[in-house]
Amino acid sequence: MASANSSVFLLITSIILISSTNAVNPPGNYTLPIASSTLCFAARFDLTFNIEYLKLDGKTNISRIPLNNETFQYYTGDCSKANSHQLTIGMLDNLTSITFYFDLNEKNQTSLKQVSVSLTIKNNDYFPNCSDNVGGSYVFLANESLFITDLSNSYRCYSKIKIDNFQSKSNVTIKSVDIENLRIQPFVDEKITFNDYAKEKVCTMDTFKSSTLIPIIVGACLAVLVVVVLAVYLVRRRRYRNGYQSV
Template sequence: RGAPRWPSGTPLPVALTGWPRFFQSYAVEVDVKDASNATCLYAEWMMRFLIKYETNSSDYKNTTLHLSSSVTHNGSVCGNDTQAALLAVQFGEGHSWSINFTKTNETYQGDFITFTYNTNDTAVFPDAKRKGPITIVVKDIMHPVQLNNVFVCHNTDFVEAENVTQIFWNVTVQAFVQNGTISKKESRCHADTPTSAPTVPPTVANVTTASTTTLSPAPTTAPKPVENPDTGNYSLKSGNKTCFLATVGLQLNVSRDKPLLININPKTTSADGTCGNTTATLKLNDGNSTLISFTFVVKNASASVQKFYLKEVNVTLLNRLNVISNADNNNFSKWDAYLGSSYMCRKEQTLEINEDFQVHTFNLWIQPFLVKANKFSTAQECSLDDDSILIPIVVGAALAGLIAIIVVAYIIGRRKSYAGYQTL
C-alpha cells in the first residue's frame, strides 16, 4: 500500500457569501496510491457538522464544525478482496473523520462512518463541560455501487446520531479503483438527476417561484400567497415508550434580498432527537433543504411545582448553491406549561430566530416530557386561543351602544317636548 497524497497539494477553497453566519468551506480531495503508485481509492467531497454540546452551566449549545484549510489524510488504505478500504482525514484541533468501504463480487459500498470531535477546541466548543475527544460511529447511508463505477451525489445527505448532524454534498468517490484509472461510469444518488451539477438547487417543497420557461413577458399580477403548511405528527421514543409528542404545521420565512416562504412537508419530514428528564430536543429533517430543531428545558427543576418551556430553536437551510446557512436562538422563553401537561396553540405563532429567519407555527400541540400511554396530557392553551376574553368585550360594547341609543333618544325626546310651547 502506497502512502496517500493530495494531488493538488491543498484542499480547494470555496468562498461562501450572501447568507448569514456563513463559514468558509473546503472541498477535500484525496487520491490514495498503491505500491505501484496507481490510484486505488479516490474521493472529493464537502462536509460540515452540527453538534450540540453541554456547557459548564448545564445548558446546551449548538455549534458548527467545518473543515479547515489544513487537512491531513493519515491512515487511508486501498483495501482488497479481504480487507476493507479506508478513507480517513484529520483537521482542526484534534478532529477526524473516516469511512470504510467493503467489497463484494460485483459491488462496493460504504460501511461505517467514524467521527471524532475534540471539545478541547475552545474556538468551536467554548465552555464545554466535557473535555477531550468524543467519538461516534454510524452506519453509512450509501447504497451499493457497481465495481468500476464512480459514485456521485451533488445533492445533500444528512446523517444524525448522538447530538451530531453530519452534512455531505458534492460527493465523488470510487473505492477499489481498477487499473489505476478513475471510471467514467457514474452511479448517481437518488436525489440527483443524470444531468445535475453542483450548482443545482435542492428541491424545496411548496415554494412559489416564477416560471423560467415562458417566452412572452409574464403578466404583472400579484404573486400567489403561499398557503398555510400541512400539519404533521411527530414523536420520539426512548426504548419502546414514546417520550415526545408533537403536532404542528411549520413554515420558514427567510428575509434576505428576496423574501422566501418555505412550507415544511410532513410527508417527507422525519423526526429525530433526544429525551431527558430536564432537556428534550426534537429535530425535524424535511429531506431536501431544511433542518429545524426545538429544545425544551424544565424551569426550576428542584421546585415542587415545575414547568417546561421552549428555550432554543435552530434552523439549517440549504440555498440555491447547496451552501448551508445556520441560524440559532437559545434565548426563548415560550410555550411554557406545567410538567406532565402539554402545550397547545391553534393560532399562528412566530418565532424570531434572527433578523433573517422566522419560524411560523400552526395548530401546535406539543409535549416534550412525561408522555403517558402515547397520548397528549391535558393541554394548557395559549392566550391567542382563549376566546373567553371576547365575551366581556362584546357585552361591554353592546351595553355602551345601548346607553348611547338611550341618550340620543332622550335628547331627541326633550327637543320635541319643547317644540309646542311659547314664552309668555
C-alpha cells in the same frame, strides 16, 4: 524610531508566516495511494460536522465545523484488503478524525458501510464555554449503507447527505455529518492508470432535482414569452388607436 518600525514589521511578517504554515488546504481529490498514478481509491466531497455539546451555563450549543483549510490537517487510508477500503481525514490540530469504511460485497457492489468519528472536546474556538463535564475524547460510530453502486462505476451526489445516526455520549452528540458535492470511487482497478472517475451512478436526490428543474425552466420561458407577446399586442393596439384618432 526606525528600529521600532522594523521590529513591528518583523513581528507582522512572522505572524503571517506562522498562519500560512498552519493553514493546510484540503486536496481536490482524496486519492490512495497518495501521489500515485495507479490508484485503489478516489473521492472528492465537502464535509461539515454538526456537534451538540453542553455549555457551562447548562444550555446546549451546536458547533458547525466545516472541512476547509482552517480545519484540515491530513488524510490517509488503506486499500490492503480485497473487500474493505478506508479513508481517514484528520482535523482540528489532530484532535478530531473521521474514518469512512467501504465494502465490496459478493455482488460486486461497493458502498459506505460505517463512519467512525474520534473527537476531542475542550474549551476552544470550536467548543466555546463547554462544560467541564464534557471535556475529553470520544469515539462515535454510525453504521450506514450509502453510495451503493457497481464495482465498475463511480457514485455522484451533489445534494446534501446527512449521516445522523450517531449515538449520544455524556452530553455530546454528533447531530449530523453533512456531505455534499460528492464524487467517489472505491476499489479502483490498480492495474491501470487512473485518468478520471468511471461512469457515474447519480443519487436519487440529484436525479429528482434535474427532473423538476426542466419543467421549471420551460414554464419560466413560456411565461416570459406570454409577457412579450402581450406587450407587443398592447403597443401595436395603442399605435393603431392613435392612428385612427388622427384620421
